[in-house]
Amino acid sequence: MPSPANKPVGAGASRALAMDFDSEEIQRSSVRSTVENVLRVVAVAALVLMIWIAFHALHRDVDARAEGAKIRQTLADWSTRETPKTGHVVFDSLPTPDLRDWLAALPFAGTKTSWEGATLKPSGLSVEPVADPTHPARIWVAAPAKSTVIIRDSAGLIDSVVARNGGAVVVTPHVNGAVQATVNGTTATAVMHDSLNVKPVLVLGIASWEAKFITTSLEEYGWKVDGQYGLSPRGGVVLGPPAPQIDTAHYSAVVAVDTSAIKHAGAIANFVKQGGGFIAVSDAASLPAFASLLPGTVGTTSRPTNFAVDTTHQRVALALSPLSQLKPDAVPVERRGDKVAVAARRVGMGRVLQVGYSDTWRWRMGGLNDAAVDFRGWWSAMVASVAYAPRSVLANTASVEPTPMASLVSILGPAEPKKASRGNPLDDPRFLPVLFAIMMTSFFLEWASRRLRGQP
Amino acid sequence: MVADFVFATAMYESGDWESASLLPANLIDSIARYTSLPVAPKGADVSLGTDQIFDYPFVWLTGHLPVRFTDAERKNLKKYVERGGFLMLDDHNHDMDGIFHKTAKEEVERLFGPMKTVPNNHTIYNCFFKFSDGPPATSHELNGWGDNLIHKELHAVMYGDRIGLLYSNKDYSSEWNFHPDTKRESTVDVTRFGVNMIVYALTR
């Protein structure tokens, strides 16, 4: 910049001044022009990038993901708008059958699917009739340990159990319609598929309190009972046919109370092998004639005691001949402390129960509270556990889902845990408007600068 | 081994429960004579007011004196009969105006309501020996002792057809209160109805 001291005088000075001024102008103009060019480049680059992203989006492999409560909506999007190449679903609870089937159908529409569900727990439900004249149902639920199993049917809540080891079993007097078992938020449903035709029970013994009260209690419960109660060599009291045919066409189970049953030992053995049920109690539980059928051998009898107030299990007061030397396939069903009181075994197609208690009738007569009802229920449950009862299939059209987790795996395949990808920034839909803004700003600034310079 | 049948006599606080002391042996003898049931050779005296009573589902109760059960005896009696026990209650006075009958009937009906008449074709009269005319008469009745009546029927607390408590004004306690060996002298064994009672109790 010429200083005022060096300022030329006259036309030359003017020219110099003008020359000096022009060079500054040229310099500024040059810088501005450069800036304009840069802006032009930026704008074009942004445009090119936007076009590239658009093409890229058209051809990229979309890796879609659906989780939790949004699964249904996301599947709807996949089915209508987006059609990703692959879709991964993360379940936080077992899907309903329609959702599961929808997911199974997506591959046929071009979306390969995978799923995972770390929080899902397997469960299973089965409902079966009990061989019992009052037609209760036995409900088996498979569930993880410490899970709470809530069982209900169409008439409401039935029971709840905290499963300890693999599941729980509930025997309930009646079920109405489909049974549901909810385990950790997963609900399985099942129905009873068949009913049982219960036949009479045959009680064999001499006229004694044990024979009398077993017979009476089973009758009171609702069983049809036939019996032979020896009185003298000339004969005894008969309930039902005088010469009972011990086979599965006539009886569901035989209860032998004492040694008088020995004359039927052969028939009973055949009966059991055919599928019949046999219970040996008191003296009959130690008869050698039944040894091949019975689960174990009978030990020394302990003395009976009083039915005291503090006893929760009244059978503790009964005389017990504990069962020992159990056969390998015998199942201890009831214990008193470390002694086996009742044991069971399958023989042929039938089942055998050996009861180590003696004079069980004392519980009915002298037990506390509703002892007569409890005695009745116990004896009936024991008979039901061995009784032969042919099945009839029930027509049942209810839709069921007894093993929801298994069904899920069976239909969708095993779970494939997959981490959610971080995602390419270029895939971020918010990037496009930013590019657009950069492009338009650059163009505008470039145009404004040019115009203000007086350039076209 | 099957537990023996034990003939039990009920002890109650208010009366002379032991007044027919030979009756148990007599009926035990009869059971052994006519059946092959295992039976204990001696009877048991069992307190009606204790839980002991429930170990004996057949019990004989008699006396001459007023019957006034204690609360415990009353409670046990009700439970005993409802659960399937068989109690034979016999008026040793054979007197419907007598104090045993009046008080015993009051006690029973207070617990169970009015007793029913046992029809003479009931199972108890034909379950072993046949008594087509109903309960056999006793010599006391025939000799005009007591109320000078021959009671044609027995009464009972019944559940449907099942007898839980059998009530008699016929004084079988006197009729059967003799040494069993005396039966040798008789042509007809008067204790046979007692056998029916026990067979009925054991099988019905």
Add this chain to the structure above:
Amino acid sequence: MTARERVRSTQRSLEFVVGSSAIFWGAAALFAGLVLVAVINRYIPMASAVRGTLPVLAVLAGLGLCGWMLWQGRFAWSFDKVALWIEERAPELRYALVTAIDPRYADSVATLMEPTVSRVDTGVFVRKAAQRTTLPALAALLVTSAIFFFAIPKNWLPKTSLNEAFSGLHTPRVIGNRLTPLSGTLTPPAYTHLRTQQLRNPSTISGYLGSQVVLTGHGEPDGIKVTLGVPNMPATELPVTAGEEGWRVAFTIKDTLGMLLKLTDRKYQQLIVVDPRIDQAPEARLLLPARDTTLRTITGSLTLSAEFTDDIGLGKATFTYIIANTGEGDAAQARLGTLGTRELGGTGGSFSLTIPYSSLGLKEGDQLSVRAVILDNNTLTGPDSGFSETRTIRIARKSEYDSLSINAAPPSADTAIMSLRMLIIATEKLDKQKAKLPRPEFVAQSQKLAGQSEIVRQKIQRILDEQTGGGEIAANPLLTTALNAMWEATRSLNIAETGEAIPQMYIALKALKQYSNEKKYFPRGQLKVPLVNIDRVRMTGTDTGTATPRLAWPAVPSGKDRLRMEYTQAISYIKAAPDSAIATFTVMRVEALKPFPKLAAALGEAVTAIQTGKDATMPLLQARRELDGKSISVDTLPPWSGIW
């Protein structure tokens, strides 16, 4: 026509015009007023007394306007003023008409004015006047009456007799549910001396037999039906009458069974459970004599003491006795009687008396049995009675002196029982004071009781040692139970845990009482009974018995099968039609009230929960368990399917 005649004629027309205008305007004002009243009544709340006066005001307004209009047109009734009125409208007459009708000039100039007067047509003036006044009035009347009759609903008008007079059409009022709110009274039978209860929207009416129930609601009784009966049986229809403020129905609780009271008002229905309470029998407890005794001699006095309780009111208390003697033969003789009577009253009372034995006429061998008898004051169905235990006092025969224990000391168990009872009372008393006493003092007192507890425990130990013969025979489990329980109680008292000690003491007391009871009988000498030689006599009987077949016993009916079906059905529509489910549960509740009270209670809770929108799961589960029985559950998968 003369001038006078002309004026007379005009006057008559004017009278009509003025009169009709006044009437029309008055009526228009009346209808306008009624319209205004109706609108005010509809939209502006006010006291009913004020509301009732509005139509009257409208009427007065109409009358007032009519009167005023007549006053304004009163000239029409004046002959001279009519003439002036004509002159005013026909100035060309120049008072010729007035002169012509003036009686002063009747004979002179009247006839001269006639030609002038006759040239004026007064009818025109009258017609104009009518157009100006009568026609508008008529129009106003038509408009206001049209508005009143066609635009204003008649129920907008407040109730007055005028309303009925003016309303042409009767518009029915909408009547809502007359069964809500429901109020009433329950008056127990007089003998109970219980107060009348007020009832407000009851879902259950519970009262003693004989209680009078009155239920009232608002509205007319017509169309309301009330029935009372046992469910599924024909019900009795109760008369519904007009009450002070609506309808009224009354009935008496007569039946011991639960009943269903069903109220129906068109589509509305209400079910009420009638739960009859039964007057319980009174209870008597004999305090003295404390135990049975045997006397050697008939001396001294007998003290009798008893206490009585009843849920409503005690009546007469009596001590009764029986004196029996077996005599020397086999039959007993007996005398019965009473030893004093007292009227008690209240729900609790006692009675004591002492009589000398000599007054009873006792002799050797007699057995005196005494007991207390109480009646309640039920005058409706007859008094119920309660009996105490019987105490027996025997008078020993001389021959029995050696074999009887006369007035023996009480057995050891009884002594321990008495000590334990006192200890329990003291411990319970201390336990109640736990919050009030300072801790050190509480601990000190508790430890003192621990010392007494230890004494009782040692007493039981001595009884046990005696019973086992020092360990020779097995210990009686009752004594073992009592001993163990007292050990726990002593330990708890030592650490000042009175709350834990008390239940243990009760366990010990129960076991001791049971043990003591087993010892109570009267061995009247050890009689020798023969031992039967079973083997010798086996099957030696000559009579042969033949066992008859046994018949099958029927199953014990639960009586709940139909209830179970109803329950299942009600559950199936509990969501879709909760009112129907509630009605079904209510009927079930009535049926279950007496035979299955727990089921009835569970159903009652379920109904309340459903009605108040709360969760009914647990009461419904309880009801289901009462109907079906409990389920049996096992928390594992057992290897054997039979579980019990």
